[in-house]
Amino acid sequence: MLSIAKSALRPSLARAFAAPASSASLHTLPDLPYAYNALEPYISEDIMKLHHTKHHQTYVNGLNAAEQSYAKAPSVRDQIALQSALKFNGGGHINHTLFWKNLSPVNADGGKLTDGPLKKAIERDFGSVETFKKSFNAATAAIQGSGWGWLGYNSASKTLEIVTTANQDPLLSHTPIIGVDIWEHAFYLQYKNVKPDYLNAIWNVINFKEAEQRLAEATK
Numbered sequence: 111m112l113s114i115a116k117s118a119l120r121p122s123l124a125r126a127f128a129a130p131a132s133s134a135s136l137h138t139l140p141d142l143p144y145a146y147n148a149l150e151p152y153i154s155e156d157i158m159k160l161h162h163t164k165h166h167q168t169y170v171n172g173l174n175a176a177e178q179s180y181a182k183a184p185s186v187r188d189q190i191a192l193q194s195a196l197k198f199n200g201g202g203h204i205n206h207t208l209f210w211k212n213l214s215p216v217n218a219d220g221g222k223l224t225d226g227p228l229k230k231a232i233e234r235d236f237g238s239v240e241t242f243k244k245s246f247n248a249a250t251a252a253i254q255g256s257g258w259g260w261l262g263y264n265s266a267s268k269t270l271e272i273v274t275t276a277n278q279d280p281l282l283s284h285t286p287i288i289g290v291d292i293w294e295h296a297f298y299l300q301y302k303n304v305k306p307d308y309l310n311a312i313w314n315v316i317n318f319k320e321a322e323q324r325l326a327e328a329t330k
Contacts, residue, residue, distance in 0.1 A: 136174045139167050140207055148215040152311040154300045162210070165295050169202030169278070176200075201278035205258055208289055214317035221314040227329075228287075228322040235270045246272050247309040250292050259309075261288040261321070263328040270325075285328035288321045 142162055147155035176195040183189045214220035223229050223239060236242035242261075249272050250259025260273045262284025273284055281289070290312060297308035 136177075137170050137203060139163075139170050140210065142210050144213075144215050144218070148218075149213060149220070149315045152216075152314045153213070153297075157295075157297065157299050160299070161206075161291075161295055165293075166202070166206040169199045169206065172199030173203050198278050201280040204280045205278055205289060205291070208286055209291055211320050212289055212317055213312075213315050214320070216314060219317075219319060221316055221318075223318040226322055228318060228325050231270050231325065242272075243313055246288075246290075247306065249274055250290055251305045251309060253292050256293040259290045259292055260284065260286055263287055263325060265328065268329070285324065287324050287328070288316060 139162070142158070146158040146162070149158060172195060176192055176199055180189055180192050180196065183192065223232075229239065232239055232242045236245060246259060246261065253259070253274050253276070255276070257274055257276045257279075258281070260275065260281045262271055262273045262281055263269075264271050264284050270287065271284060273281060275281055280286075290309065292305065292309075297305070301308040301311075
């Protein structure tokens with residue numbers, strides 16, 4: 111059942127959620143592609159350390175434990191009972207693995223959306239980049255509790271759409287192009303309860319080059 115669910119994931123998600131080959135080959139915490147303080151002043155070093163080494167690591171540990179329990183489960187009933195743990199921890203691992211690559215320091219082109227396929231698609235589907243950002247921020251800030259805001263590619267309509275997911279649910283209805291974590295652990299130490307300030311700031315460190323590569327892969 112678990113292998114079937116994984117095979118249904120889109121390619122970028124499947125790579126992040128690949129089944130361990132053996133009990134000795136488990137999911138591991140990926141390294142950040144930049145230093146913990148590299149996203150300052152928009153995301154503080156303290157937040158990045160806590161978010162990466164504590165929260166993401168917890169999802170990795172939980173996913174490994176759930177998969178090991180699933181492999182040893184004596185019945186389908188016991189396997190079904192593990193689905194929520196697999197979904198929560200697996201989604202947390204998938205989402206955060208994408209999120210780290212989704213960010214980039216300002217001195218490494220973070221926040222810079224240059225002319226190209228992604229910008230053209232955003233302008234086509236939202237009217238302008240600024241309109242897109244405002245709509246994205248409004249939808250993401252409106253999430254009740256914890257969740258994620260996404261710019262996703264709809265393969266059926268061949269358009270970009272703003273989508274939200276609850277808790278750590280991964281985006282399965284669309285190919286994720288840009289994802290923003292709106293859990294409090296992603297911003298509270300710096301922005302307290304003012305979600306709009308965090309959402310406005312994060313665009314300064316969004317890795318649009320990575321997002322454009324995801325769009326190119328989705329539209330092949």
